[in-house]
Structures are given as C-alpha cells and as structure tokens.
Amino acid sequence: MIFASDNWSGPHPAITAALAENGAGMAAAYGSSALDKAVEQRFNEVFEREVAVFFVGTGTAANSLSFAAVNRPGGVVLCHREAHVVEDECGAPEFFTHGARMAPIDGANGLIDPYNLKRELKRFNPDFVHAGQPMAVTVSQPGEAGTIYPTETLDAIAGIAHEHNLSLHMDGARFANALVATNLSPAEMTWKRGVDILSFGATKNGCWCAEAVIFFDPDKARQFPYIRKRGAQLFSKTRFVAAQFMAYFEDGLWLQLAAHSNAMADHLRDALDASTHAKQAWPTRTNEVFAIVEKDMAEKLRAKGAVFYDWNPPHSSHDLLAENETLVRLVASWSTTGEDVERFADAIA
Amino acid sequence: MIFASDNWSGPHPAITAALAENGAGMAAAYGSSALDKAVEQRFNEVFEREVAVFFVGTGTAANSLSFAAVNRPGGVVLCHREAHVVEDECGAPEFFTHGARMAPIDGANGLIDPYNLKRELKRFNPDFVHAGQPMAVTVSQPGEAGTIYPTETLDAIAGIAHEHNLSLHMDGARFANALVATNLSPAEMTWKRGVDILSFGATKNGCWCAEAVIFFDPDKARQFPYIRKRGAQLFSKTRFVAAQFMAYFEDGLWLQLAAHSNAMADHLRDALDASTHAKQAWPTRTNEVFAIVEKDMAEKLRAKGAVFYDWNPPHSSHDLLAENETLVRLVASWSTTGEDVERFADAIA
Amino acid sequence: MIFASDNWSGPHPAITAALAENGAGMAAAYGSSALDKAVEQRFNEVFEREVAVFFVGTGTAANSLSFAAVNRPGGVVLCHREAHVVEDECGAPEFFTHGARMAPIDGANGLIDPYNLKRELKRFNPDFVHAGQPMAVTVSQPGEAGTIYPTETLDAIAGIAHEHNLSLHMDGARFANALVATNLSPAEMTWKRGVDILSFGATKNGCWCAEAVIFFDPDKARQFPYIRKRGAQLFSKTRFVAAQFMAYFEDGLWLQLAAHSNAMADHLRDALDASTHAKQAWPTRTNEVFAIVEKDMAEKLRAKGAVFYDWNPPHSSHDLLAENETLVRLVASWSTTGEDVERFADAIA
Amino acid sequence: MIFASDNWSGPHPAITAALAENGAGMAAAYGSSALDKAVEQRFNEVFEREVAVFFVGTGTAANSLSFAAVNRPGGVVLCHREAHVVEDECGAPEFFTHGARMAPIDGANGLIDPYNLKRELKRFNPDFVHAGQPMAVTVSQPGEAGTIYPTETLDAIAGIAHEHNLSLHMDGARFANALVATNLSPAEMTWKRGVDILSFGATKNGCWCAEAVIFFDPDKARQFPYIRKRGAQLFSKTRFVAAQFMAYFEDGLWLQLAAHSNAMADHLRDALDASTHAKQAWPTRTNEVFAIVEKDMAEKLRAKGAVFYDWNPPHSSHDLLAENETLVRLVASWSTTGEDVERFADAIA
Numbered sequence A, B, C, D: 001m002i003f004a005s006d007n008w009s010g011p012h013p014a015i016t017a018a019l020a021e022n023g024a025g026m027a028a029a030y031g032s033s034a035l036d037k038a039v040e041q042r043f044n045e046v047f048e049r050e051v052a053v054f055f056v057g058t059g060t061a062a063n064s065l066s067f068a069a070v071n072r073p074g075g076v077v078l079c080h081r082e083a084h085v086v087e088d089e090c091g092a093p094e095f096f097t098h099g100a101r102m103a104p105i106d107g108a109n110g111l112i113d114p115y116n117l118k119r120e121l122k123r124f125n126p127d128f129v130h131a132g133q134p135m136a137v138t139v140s141q142p143g144e145a146g147t148i149y150p151t152e153t154l155d156a157i158a159g160i161a162h163e164h165n166l167s168l169h170m171d172g173a174r175f176a177n178a179l180v181a182t183n184l185s186p187a188e189m190t191w192k193r194g195v196d197i198l199s200f201g202a203t204k205n206g207c208w209c210a211e212a213v214i215f216f217d218p219d220k221a222r223q224f225p226y227i228r229k230r231g232a233q234l235f236s237k238t239r240f241v242a243a244q245f246m247a248y249f250e251d252g253l254w255l256q257l258a259a260h261s262n263a264m265a266d267h268l269r270d271a272l273d274a275s276t277h278a279k280q281a282w283p284t285r286t287n288e289v290f291a292i293v294e295k296d297m298a299e300k301l302r303a304k305g306a307v308f309y310d311w312n313p314p315h316s317s318h319d320l321l322a323e324n325e326t327l328v329r330l331v332a333s334w335s336t337t338g339e340d341v342e343r344f345a346d347a348i349a
Helices: A013-022 A034-047 A059-070 A092-096 A114-121 A151-163 A175-182 A224-230 A239-274 A295-303 A338-348 B013-022 B034-047 B059-070 B092-096 B114-121 B151-163 B175-182 B224-230 B239-274 B295-303 B338-348 C013-022 C034-047 C059-070 C092-096 C114-121 C151-163 C175-182 C224-230 C239-274 C295-303 C338-348 D013-022 D034-047 D059-070 D092-096 D114-121 D151-163 D175-182 D224-230 D239-274 D295-303 D338-348
Strands: A052-056 A075-080 A101-105 A133-140 A167-172 A197-201 A211-215 A278-280 A288-294 A325-331 B052-056 B075-080 B101-105 B133-140 B167-172 B197-201 B211-215 B278-280 B288-294 B325-331 C052-056 C075-080 C101-105 C133-140 C167-172 C197-201 C211-215 C278-280 C288-294 C325-331 D052-056 D075-080 D101-105 D133-140 D167-172 D197-201 D211-215 D278-280 D288-294 D325-331
Touching (some): A013 A239, A013 C013, A034 A211, A052 A059, A052 A239, A059 A133, A059 A197, A059 A224, A075 A114, A092 A101, A092 C224, A101 A114, A175 A197, A175 A239, A211 A224, A224 C092, A239 A278, A239 A338, A295 A338, B013 D013, B034 B052, B034 B211, B034 B239, B052 B224, B052 B239, B059 B092, B059 B133, B059 B167, B059 B197, B059 B211, B075 B114, B092 D224, B101 B114, B114 B151, B151 B167, B167 B175, B175 B197, B175 B239, B224 D092, B239 B288, B239 B325, B239 B338, B288 B295, B295 B325, C013 C239, C034 C052, C034 C211, C034 C239, C052 C224, C059 C092, C059 C133, C059 C167, C059 C211, C059 C224, C092 C101, C101 D101, C114 C151, C167 C175, C175 C197, C175 C239, C211 C224, C239 C278, C239 C325, C288 C295, C295 C325, C295 C338, D013 D239, D034 D211, D034 D239, D052 D059, D059 D092, D059 D167, D059 D197, D059 D211, D059 D224, D075 D114, D092 D101, D167 D175, D239 D325, D295 D325, D295 D338
Parallel strands (some): A075 A101, A075 A133, A167 A197, B075 B101, B133 B167, C075 C101, C133 C167, C167 C197, D075 D101, D075 D133
Antiparallel strands (some): A052 A211, A197 A211, A278 A288, A288 A325, B052 B211, B278 B288, C197 C211, C288 C325, D052 D211, D197 D211, D278 D288, D288 D325
16 A cells, blocks of 8 residues: 555566666767667657657656756746746756746746736846746646646747746656546647657656656757756766667557556545545546545554545645645556555445 | 835935045955044944944845855754745855855744744754754844844743854844834843844934944964955045944934834834724734735835835645735835825825 | 666665565654654664765765765865866755865876875965865775775875864765775774764666765764755655665675676676777776777767766876777666676777 | 056046046936047047946956956956956956956967967867867067067067957056057057957056046947946946046047156166166066065165065966075156156166
C-alpha cells in the first residue's frame, strides 16, 4: 500500500532489459553515439516534427535549464503559486537562471487562471526597468495538484504568453499521464497548443532516470549544449538515458504504463468517494489523488501499512480543512497493483 | 507640483557643503580614511551600540547584499507580497544571492501579517530539502505602501523570525521618515525590536547617494567586505559617502528633513480628505501618500503641472478601484514647498 | 582499437546485474532507502572512517558542488593550470560557486608544484579585499595528464592548504586507477594525506553513472543536501546509483577493473616505447597515455581503425611538438582487450 | 609625498562646483533628466559617433557589467594574466557573469601578446562544449602595469577577436592618461581600433565617482538597462554622475588633469633613473610608475613620509627582484604637486 510517490517504483523490466542490451561494447560518449541519434529521431516521430532533444538527469534540471535557455536579465517566470518549480525544487530554477523570479499566479486546482495571468502581466512595463521583465510562462501538465489544463485554457495561456513575447514552457514530469487522461497526441498537447519548450519526464513512469528538454524550435536551442554542460547535466555515457527512452517508446510502453497508473488512481478516487472518513480534496484524472482524510483515519491507514505524504494546502485554501482533518497525497504508479488499491479501499471504507 | 518621488530632489545645501569641504587633499581610499572612521563612530552613537557599517551606492545594493550576507543554499526570504525587493529591484535580491527566493506574505496595507508569516513558515521542514530553507524575514519601515509597522507587530515578527533561526532585515530606504512619524529612537526602531540588519537610506532624504548596510552584531559581518567588493559596491573615494553622512547627522539634519517631508505629506493627505474627486487609498503617516483619484481629475492635475506616478494596486485588492478611478502615488520630499502642496490642494478640491 | 576515453565503455556485467536485481518493488526515494543506507555504510568501510557520502550524476557535478560547499565570497580555488575543472567543465565550477576563480598553478606533468602554490598564495592578503580570498586547493589523482602525485607532494600541498585555512579537494574521477598504481589504500590516498573532500568517480571504471562527493568530516557537509538539490543533482530513484556502487565494491571489483585498464595502458606504453614513429609525451602509470606521434602515423592509425583524441599541449610546453608531430591521448578502460592493444602495437611499430 | 593611488585625491574644484550648481530643484530620476541627456550627447561628441552610455558607480562595475552584456553560457574572457579584472576585483567579473572564466594570457609589461592570444584561442573548438566558449577579449589602456598598447598591437588583437566573433572590451579606468600619452583621439583609441565596449573611468582623474560603460554599437546595449539595474548600479539621482561628467569634459579639463598627472609621473621616472638605489621596473608613460627599490631605501622613503604600495611581481618575472629589493608602485594624480615629487626625488637620490 505504498502511495508515497511514483518515484518509489523501480524501472519496468523492459527498461532494465534495454540497459542490459545496450551496455556492451564501446560507444561514443556525450550524446554522439548511434543510439543517441536514433532516440533523437524517435522523439521527432513522437512529436510529429523536428525537435531538439537534450537528455538530463532530473526533472529539476529539465525545468531549470529550460528557463536558463530563455532567460533575460531581470527575468520573471510566471507560474502557478503552488508550482513544483516554486515549492519543490529548492530554488534550482532561480539558481540556474542566476536569479530569475518565479512570479506566482493564482488559479483553482493548481491551474493558472488566464485572467490572473493577464492581470499580472499588466504590472510590467518595458519602460520601467525596476520591475524586471517577464520571460516565460510555465504550466505543469498535469500539475502538482494532479489536474489537467483543458485545451482551451492552454490555448488562452499560450495566446497571452506569445502576445507578450514570452516563451511557454510545459513541465511534463508526468506527461504520459496527461496524454492518456486526455487522449491527446504529444503534438496536440504541446506545440499545437503553442508550447515552446517541454520538460519531458520518464523517470516517474517506469524509467530509472530519463528526462529530456525538448525545444520545438531547434533554432532556439543553439546555446543549450553549453547551458547543459555548464549545468553539470551532460552525462558521459548518454546511451544509458537513450536506451531507457528507446524502450520507453517501444510498442507504446510509456502510454500503457501511464494508463495503468491512471486506472489505479481511478480506483483510489472511487475508494475515497465511497468513504465516510475521507473525500477527494479536488477532482483529478491522473495518477495523483489528493484527499481530505480524518486524522484518526490517516493514522489508522498508516498503522495498516499505507504509505503516503501529508500535503500543504494551497495558499488560496487555508480553510480547506476542518480541525480533525488532514490533507494527503496518494500516488499510483506503473507498479501499483490492484491488490494494493483494494486493501486501501477496504481500510478507508 | 512634483510629487513623483523623493529621489527627484537634489541634495540639501549642507550635504553639498560637506562634499566641498571634505574633497581637498589626499585621503586613504576604500573606507580607511579618518573621515570614514569618524562616520562609523557616528553610527555607533546614533544606534547606541557598536555596529558594523558598510557604505554602498544604492538601496537595491543595500538590500541585496544584506540578503547575500545571511543566505543559505536554497535560501528563502520572507517578505511582503508588494515589497520593494520583489516589485522594484529587477531581480537584484535574487541575483546577488544567486537565486534566493522572495516568498510573498500577504498583509493589509503593505505590512506583513505575523499570522500569515507563521503559516507560511509551517510549509518548510528541515527534513524536506525540496522546499528550500528560509533564511531571513525582511520588513520595510516605512514600507512601499507608506505605512509603518506598529512596535508590537515588529516584535511579533522578530519573535517568529528568531524562533525559526532567521535573520530579521529592515529595509530603511526612508528610515528617518519612520523615526519621525513614530517618535522612536533609531535603537528602539531596530535592534531593540530584534532587527539584525538594516538598510539605512539617506539618498531619498537629502543626500546625493548615501546608503549603508548596518549589522547590529558586527561578528556577523566578517565576510561582508568581500561580499561588497565582489558586488562592485566598494567605492574608492568613500569619503564622498562619509562626508554626506557626516552632514546628514549633524545637528539632527536628517530628522528635520524627514519631519518636513512628513508634514508636507500631511497637507497632501488633508487635501485628499477634503476632495470629492479623490481619497486616500489607505492611511499613511510618512512622506508617501497613495490616492484613489478619478481619472478625469488625475488628467486635470497633470495638465496643471502636477507630476506623480500611477501605481499598481496590491494583489489582494484588485477591486480597489472603480472603473473611472486610478491609483496614484504622491511623494513629498525635503525640498517640497508648502506652496506646491497648496497649489495641489486647490487643484484637487 | 578504441582508445578515445574510458567513458566509451558501457557498464561491467556485474553492474548491469545489480541494476536488474535492485529495481524490483517500491523503495523510498531521494536517498533514504535501505540500499542507499547500506551503500553509505560501505563507503565508511572503504575509507576506514565515518564519511558523509552524496551521490551525484557527473564528475563535473561532484567537483563543482564540492567547491560550492566550501566557497567564500570572492573565493579562489588553486588548481593546476591544465586541471579538468579549468579546461573541460565548461565553467561549471565557476557557475556552481557563483564565480569562484580557478587560479592556475603551474607544475610539470599536470601536477601542482608545491613551491608554485606557496608563491601564488603569497599574492593574497586578508587585509586586501580586492584580490579575493583563497578557499580551496584541488588536486586530481590521477590528473588529466595521467600522472600521480607522490605521497610526499600530496603531504606538502595539504600542509600548505591547511596552513592557509583552505580545504583540500581531490578530483578522483579515476580514483581506482590511482589506488592500483600506487598500492595505497583509499584512506592512505585521501584523509591520511589531508584531503578534506573527494570527488569519487566510478562511471569511467565500469559503471553507467555513479559519482559521489565524500566529506571526510561529516560536520562540514551539513548544508550539502541543499546544495545538491539546488544544483539539480538529487536523483529521485537513488537506488539506481546505490546499486551500482554496491556491485562496484563487491569482491574488489572496482580495483580489478582499474588494474586491468592500467595493465592495458602499460602495453600501450610499451608499444610507444618500441615505436620509432611515436613516444610517450610524459611518463604515466595509470590508464591514460599521452603520446607524441608523427602526423603521418596518426593518420595511418586512424585509417586502420584506431580511435583517439588529439590533445592540447600544456601551456608550459608549447615547444613540445616538432612540425610533423601531434599530441594524442590514448585511454584504456575496463573493457579494453589485449587483442585491441596488440593490433595497435603492430600498427604503430 | 602620497603616491599610493590616484583615487586618494578628492575631486577637482570644477567637479565640486558642478555638483553644487546642478543639485537645486527637482529633476527626473534614474537617468532621464535633461542633464543626463545632455551628457549622453556630450559623449557622442567626444567619441565622434552615436554611442550608448550607461553611468555606473565603480570601475569594477563597469568591467563586470560589460562582460555580463556579452556573455555566453560557458563564456571565457581572454585577458592579461595580471589584469585588474583578475587580480583586483575580488571575483566581481566572474560573479556578475555567473561564472565566466578569465583566461590568462601572458605578455610582457602587462600587455597581451597577440601571438599568445591566438595560441590560446586554438585551444577552443565550437564542437567541443567542454572547454566553454570564448566571448570577449579585454585590454586595459593603460594597463595595471602602467603601459600602453601600441596602435598596431591593438589592431592585431581586435583582428583576432573579431575573427573569432568575440567582443573587444577596453578597461579605461585611466583612459585620459592613455589619450594624453599617445596623443590619440578618443575615437582613434577605441572604435577606430575595433573596440566594442569601453569602461570609461573618470573617478581616478578628478571626479568623486563617475564611471560609464560605452557601447559603440548602441544596438548591442538593448538589454543593458536591465543588466545594470539588476546589478544594483542604477543610481536614482543620476544627475550627480552627469554633473561630474559635464564638468569633466568642459574646456578639456579631463585631458589637462591627465596631462598633469602624466607629467608628474615623468618627474618620478626621472628621479628613479637618477637614483642609485632604485630603478624603473619597466618603462611606463602614464601616471603609474613601477620601481624596483632597495628595501632599505623603501623603508627610508616611508620614514620620510612617502606613501606607496608594495606590488606583486608579474607571474612571468618571479626573478625580477634581488634579495634586498622590493617592487613598489608610485602613482601621480591630478592633485600631485611638483613640490611633492621634488621631495621624493631628493629622498631617493
């Protein structure tokens, strides 16, 4: 009954096998092997256009280096107030950009409200150097709150971003889960919506350690090789990342794994809906579930072996909880079993 | 009728005279002249204890280098959501700290609400490296909203800060105006309240360019000489700053100038209270006045020669203004004349 | 005949097996799993004392974050003029330290000459803030030139470093090769010599991606968890690195692999000594060999399938090469075969 | 007999007068006053073309922000090994560029040798990301060694820089002294030689605090307003810098002051040439004189009231001094008197 995080899972066997297969012999280091090139080509196919792909080691690196790539002096990134880049990356986005500010935008359910975005941007004026200059908008798809931007909202945000000459970045740490939940293609979810840069995460969905930064306009990536190397994210034996991605895309493995974790989360959602001691904190459709649970029940669940994290309530919902309640996060992963979920459902009933 | 900013005023004649007097002959550079030492001693007297004083060139430098002095990896500074360090320094605080995050705390009238501060600090946990680590709380006295922290509020904030092992920094860009408005001594306003570091500003109050960082515990300043030099803020002919400060403190000039600008602002406040086309946006007691003015009236005032800036409403008060209203800032300075203020009062009546 | 770099080799089968074995089931992320803890304990045994161990993804990260951990404002790292941290890390050490300067020290064969180190340190004076302040000395063991510091030289450097209150850092990207070549224990090579921090590399010696920063005084590492996370080097599924290290240390695998690559390099050295068209540029004892080769011969070797890099001559040896000669680097790895080396020997004879 | 530094002098009376005259009344802050604009126009005339001018507070700021303006990820600045930016700015250039490396180039008498510059640049290769990428060459005119680049050498350096697509920066902390010594016009010394950015210093030559960054191609300066503000170098009452520059250029004051200090230095040089206890360490023509002095004599001079600094010998001349000798720097300034110099000449005879 471990619902702590999808990064508690190890790799899928196909990933393990790919590492074993691709480790033999000599291969050019630093991204220039045949396998690296083949995987880059694979990304082009997945996204239905020529993209620039850069492997990195962590999602934090993917996000932070993305911002570094489009930063301007006094740069400001507009993001949701509870975005992962603000709350969970220990200042790495600010560090890698030498101090770009993450400007918090409010919005329900972890999603930027385009109206608020527009209003915040009005606070900046190109003639007023003191305020700094916006340089990017970042959205998480799905977000830390497990929710998904509707297509129309993404379009609205992209429109605002581009009207202000800002790059639109998408944090796709759980990108596959969003695809499966919406039935959109990778292209429909990203560049067809106006996304300029994507942090493409595979680690949480069955890999060991496979993240990538995707530029939909390769021209914008010309300085990125230096940005990545300077950021200590250029691995020597890059075929170890490449091999993971190769297996990840093979026969749609990535979407199958995400479909499984989303489905397991559906069962968790059902269990919460059926419980009289807990409820969904807000509606989600991906592999993350947020629950308001009676404190006694939370203790009982943990005593029975359930593992999950307490979660900070959103800034805008400080009154979310009654005195005897706590907010927790439940995450299903590719290796979550139906049995685990059933035991949890029984325990919380 | 120029109420644009107190930094539109030139220096007081006594400052000019001091520069003329102290420019002759040779004097050791980089802060080691007799005059520099005498001014440091003067600061000890002003604050009634031994302090470490470092001259810098701008208020932005004073604030940013203060944070740099107490920063920790993944460091977070808790500040008001509309603090100058967030809204008006083009990311310098983040830049000089290599990416410390300015965490916005809400509170009415530009003042941090201790309750909100406490709640925000609960989001951090020493065992959870992802969130980063708070390292300082900063308050402006008076703040960008022209308001003043009551003594009890400062005490509460200091208590919270020190309980969490955070430094308490005060942005005193208009420090003298706060002293005069409260009738507190420099000591009572700062270290007796628990303030650890003060950005002491004199530029806005009759100097050309005289700012200082004050450490109330000189031991904490041991690395600051390097921090300042690396930050390009160690002037060679520091007697230029020292001479200004010497004159500034002479015969209480600094408090007289601040008393004058506060009094001029009182007249502005009276004029707003008497007007049917404008009103104070929120109550202030220092030399800054914020007014909600009918747009027609604002235009009329400008046509008659009044100079003042439009101002962004606080994030928490987006509904502050009616459709036909605008928010403006009026600043009185040491050189504002009663005549100017009367003309303005007539115009807005 | 691939002698391009030891990072062209894939992982040793035991490493692959360890990854397969340790991937199953759920395990706590971010370094807190039982396996992570077991590996930390293993490091204590390897180094015969309690150390603080932090996994990171690249050698560049290990070096750069080490410096960040001991940096001071205006900090200076004293290093060999051709150190990897200067020549091959794209400014990452400067980037992660926010601008610490790498001060180049000359010395024959890629080794810092203690006499030159001492002389350079005399240029700094605690009362002269302009020059900045030294904060660390870094040595590579073995260095980019493939050479090894004699014990007495290390002792001399450590003495100078500590006399000046500087941390001594060792870049051990090929640490095992140095151990095998000298027959010293890990303890004898490091903390018994006065080394404070070690970049412990395993990637080049049979792992996929396994690097660690070792603090011999765990107290000095208290801020390092934040430094690593902010630097985007905290992997979620850290058991991936832990599993590699576990296998690496098992039954002395790491020393066996290094012994093999050193031995293969011995054969390369013999081949050069026997050739009339090439010679060793300077004497080495580890798995890196530097050769002055006639340009025609270099071309011939490449035509026959040999892969190796041209190398920049040391700054101090601009006259190293005759007109018709080139400097090249040959690296043997754990997977280099005797057959490969023999073919090379025949080709260069 | 104070020859410590030209920054020990106060301001010339004309500078003081200008400050007094221009302080009255209100004027727009942050560089937008009529006086600011007039001074910008003055710079256009001085340099015989339209330039972009940005006032800053220190020479360190001017140099560091210049590099920040043209930096690239992994950027490298090629400079003389004993350049001020390396030896005397406490890492500010690295700090403001977030870690650009200052790559030391050797050359006699403090001047970059174009041959060495060319050779160093060969070490970089656009396909080899590890080495970083050169982004600028910086020369000091005159340099820290008091010497002046001949026109042909500057042309050679500019040619090499531009061939490699690098910006050429000139550190003109004592720019006027170089102009007077060479009889070249400001244009002939800078953009006609291929200089792209100039740190224009006036502080050492009779101002209180007046430095500027000059871009000879204003298009390249579009982001500089943000770079300066973020760097805490945007002064509010900029007319205080503007007023100094206005007086500085009036009736050729700046060249007269530099001519005086150069002439005073000529007398010092004569005194050294005539002495049997001292000699010029290397030939200079500006207001800095470097002398090898017998230690006894140095002590005697100081006992008689002479003030001057000991100086680190160049890295390339460690054998410059005999056991009983020391290297010292003597600087003449606009306020150095013939009487002072004569007393010194007598004392050292």
